[in-house]
Amino acid sequence: xxxxxxxxxxxxxxxxxxxxxxxxxxxxxxxxxxxxxxxxxxxxxxxxxxxxxxxxxxxxxxxxxxxxxxxxxxxxxxxxxxxxxxxxxxxxxxxxxxxxxxxxxxxxxxxxxxxxxxxxxxxxxxxxxxxxxxxxxxxxxxxxxxxxxxxxxxxxxxxxxxxx
Amino acid sequence: xxxxxxxxxxxxxxxxxxxxxxxxxxxxxxxxxxxxxxxxxxxxxxxxxxxxxxxxxxxxxxxxxxxxxxxxxxxxxxxxxxxxxxxxxxxxxxxxxxxxxxx
Amino acid sequence: xxxxxxxxxxxxxxxxxxxxxxxxxxxxxxxxxxxxxxxxxxxxxxxxxxxxxxxxxxxxxxxxxxxxxxxxxxxxxxxxxxxxxxxxxxxxxxxxxxxxxxxxxxxxxxxxxxxxxxxxxxxxxxxxxxxxxxxxxxxxxxxxxxxxxxxxxxxxxxxxxxxxxxxxxxxxxxxxxxxxxxxxxxxxxxxxxxxxxxxxxxxxxxxxxxxxxxxxxxxxxxxxxxxxxxxxxxxxxxxxxxxxxxxxxxxxxxxxxxxxxxxxxxxxxxxxxxxxxxxx
Numbered sequence: 001x002x003x004x005x006x007x008x009x010x011x012x013x014x015x016x017x018x019x020x021x022x023x024x025x026x027x028x029x030x031x032x033x034x035x036x037x038x039x040x041x042x043x044x045x046x047x048x049x050x051x052x053x054x055x056x057x058x059x060x061x062x063x064x065x066x067x068x069x070x071x072x073x074x075x076x077x078x079x080x081x082x083x084x085x086x087x088x089x090x091x092x093x094x095x096x097x098x099x100x101x102x103x104x105x106x107x108x109x110x111x112x113x114x115x116x117x118x119x120x121x122x123x124x125x126x127x128x129x130x131x132x133x134x135x136x137x138x139x140x141x142x143x144x145x146x147x148x149x150x151x152x153x154x155x156x157x158x159x160x161x162x163x164x
Numbered sequence: 165x166x167x168x169x170x171x172x173x174x175x176x177x178x179x180x181x182x183x184x185x186x187x188x189x190x191x192x193x194x195x196x197x198x199x200x201x202x203x204x205x206x207x208x209x210x211x212x213x214x215x216x217x218x219x220x221x222x223x224x225x226x227x228x229x230x231x232x233x234x235x236x237x238x239x240x241x242x243x244x245x246x247x248x249x250x251x252x253x254x255x256x257x258x259x260x261x262x263x264x265x266x267x
Numbered sequence: 268x269x270x271x272x273x274x275x276x277x278x279x280x281x282x283x284x285x286x287x288x289x290x291x292x293x294x295x296x297x298x299x300x301x302x303x304x305x306x307x308x309x310x311x312x313x314x315x316x317x318x319x320x321x322x323x324x325x326x327x328x329x330x331x332x333x334x335x336x337x338x339x340x341x342x343x344x345x346x347x348x349x350x351x352x353x354x355x356x357x358x359x360x361x362x363x364x365x366x367x368x369x370x371x372x373x374x375x376x377x378x379x380x381x382x383x384x385x386x387x388x389x390x391x392x393x394x395x396x397x398x399x400x401x402x403x404x405x406x407x408x409x410x411x412x413x414x415x416x417x418x419x420x421x422x423x424x425x426x427x428x429x430x431x432x433x434x435x436x437x438x439x440x441x442x443x444x445x446x447x448x449x450x451x452x453x454x455x456x457x458x459x460x461x462x463x464x465x466x467x468x469x470x471x472x473x474x475x476x477x478x479x480x481x482x483x484x485x486x487x488x489x490x491x492x493x494x495x496x497x498x499x500x501x502x503x504x505x506x507x508x509x510x511x512x513x514x515x516x517x518x519x520x521x522x523x524x525x526x527x528x529x530x531x532x533x534x535x536x537x538x539x540x541x542x543x544x545x546x547x
Contacts (some may be wrong), residue, residue, distance in 0.1 A: 039212065039251040039253070039259065039261055040209075040210040040211055040212040040222075040251040040252050040253045040259065040261075041210060041212070041253065042209055042210060042253045042255075042257070044210050044222065044224065045209040045210050045224055046224060050226040050227075078327055078330065078331050079327055080327055081331070082328050082331045082332070082493060082547040083493035083494055083547050085230060085231070085493055085494075085496060086230045086231075086335065086340065086493050087230075087331075088331055088334035088335060090236075090334075105228055108228050109194060110226060110227070110228065112226055113226055113228035113229060114223065114224065114225050114226060114228070114229055115223075115224040116221065116222065116223055116224070116237070117219075117221070117222035117224070118221070119218070119219055119220060119221070121218075121220065121239055121240045121241060122220050122221055122237065122238070122239040122240070123179070123237065123238040123239065123240075125236075125237060125238060126223075126235070126236070126237050127234070127235070127236035127237075127334075128223075128229060128230075128233065128234060128235055128236075129229070129230040129233065129234045129335070130228050130229060130230060131192060131227075131228045131229070131230055132228075133194075158475035159475055159494065159547075166346075170338070170342060172338070183337065183338050184338075185338045185340075185342055185343075187343050230340075231340070231496055232340050232342075232343065234335075234338055234340075236337075236338075
């Protein structure tokens with residue numbers, strides 16, 4: 001684990017990392033003419049989307065669109081969470097050409113919990129464990145063929161996941 | 165120092181199922197410590213999985229992802245013995261990576 | 268809501284009649300009565316499932332638990348325990364030198380009655396005795412290191428049947444009896460006994476918690492609680508149980524705790540070790 005304590009300039013840090021990774025002194029991670037292993041890049045992180053406080057705003061910021069309900073999005077979430085700090089959530093979809101999956105927790109301080117990029121060849125499925133502050137609607141969003149589709153479930157939370 | 169990343173990648177037919185568990189506090193920034201002071205947010209932002217020079221999955225995580233975060237996904241391709249590279253970076257600029265063998 | 272729950276518990280419980288045969292100490296008869304009570308109360312529950320506590324009582328909780336057990340959050344604590352177990356003391360010896368079978372697959376024998384000292388020895392105490400004999404400082408019974416180490420040792424016993432011996436020694440029988448008494452005695456501001464929750468109300472809620480049955484309740488320890496976000500030792504769980512009923516927690520590994528562990532573990536003989544466990 002590399003600890004770059006207190007260095008404010010993220011761009012420089014990333015270049016340093018890529019140099020360490022394999023002598024590739026890149027100036028960003030646009031398109032290289034040859035396949036190169038790129039470490040997880042903080043520049044990919046959609047900071048604004050993670051600041052939004054509503055479903056509409058989160059999806060607008062992340063994807064530039066809104067979602068329509070679809071029964072081809074399957075959201076597996078417990079009815080009553082054992083503990084709001086660790087709620088297992090699994091999303092699958094039978095929609096074609098899925099390029100992204102996002103999970104929104106409407107009653108959380110920030111709506112967007114996680115988003116996944118699904119390249120071609122990767123299944124339209126993701127399972128993770130999330131924190132939920134209190135009883136909430138959870139919205140699973142799938143990006144397919146350039147459009148957004150969603151499924152919603154309510155999860156009851158008695159012991160909140162944000163320390164309460 | 166031991167890696168923070170645990171990976172189980174199992175190839176079955178033409179599909180590889182990947183499960184990962186990463187050791188990380190994933191502090192949300194909403195919890196107070198014993199002194200009553202807010203513990204600042206400290207969470208992974210991006211997790212990347214690569215196989216055969218190609219990205220097969222990217223996770224973009226916010227503070228609502230649980231501590232010691234878990235992930236499961238599947239991709240087409242990958243056979244026993246292949247390398248699967250996993251890396252993450254967090255909001256403080258820390259990072260870790262691991263190359264695991266697909267079983 | 269809590270008042271309603273407590274009132275209901277008090278009403279139903281009255282004085283919880285110990286599931287005992289008679290006044291003489293007869294562990295075998297107690298064992299039969301205890302087991303009969305739980306298997307009759309939950310006739311459809313497979314016997315071995317009792318060790319899963321609330322997960323044996325509720326399908327929604329069980330599903331979440333099983334999802335997490337695929338790659339459990341306590342994986343890191345378990346590995347830490349494995350490292351700790353293997354690491355030699357300053358004098359070159361290891362835990363393997365203190366325990367039968369090199370300390371692997373022995374957890375189910377604890378607590379055991381030590382005839383020499385006349386005391387009930389729990390696994391955690393045996394670990395600290397091992398450390399002391401080899402010139403190392405003891406581990407804090409409430410902290411992470413003890414939890415990680417006992418988690419690993421429990422893991423090496425997973426699936427093995429609990430195997431507690433109540434020796435035909437008046438001191439062992441007395442310890443067993445004291446443990447049983449502790450279990451059934453009301454205490455604390457809420458005036459509840461262990462039995463109030465775990466015999467009278469398994470599968471019911473107290474506040475937001477689902478209560479585990481007393482049968483097999485020691486088999487999952489130590490436990491990773493979602494509430495704690497970490498692995499906690501047996502002492503951590505017993506002391507917090509006392510606090511939760513507004514009773515004064517005893518010192519970790521106090522005689523009463525060891526005795527009640529002895530009693531409850533014996534009641535679970537034959538049931539599989541499921542530790543380290545996970546709980547809400």
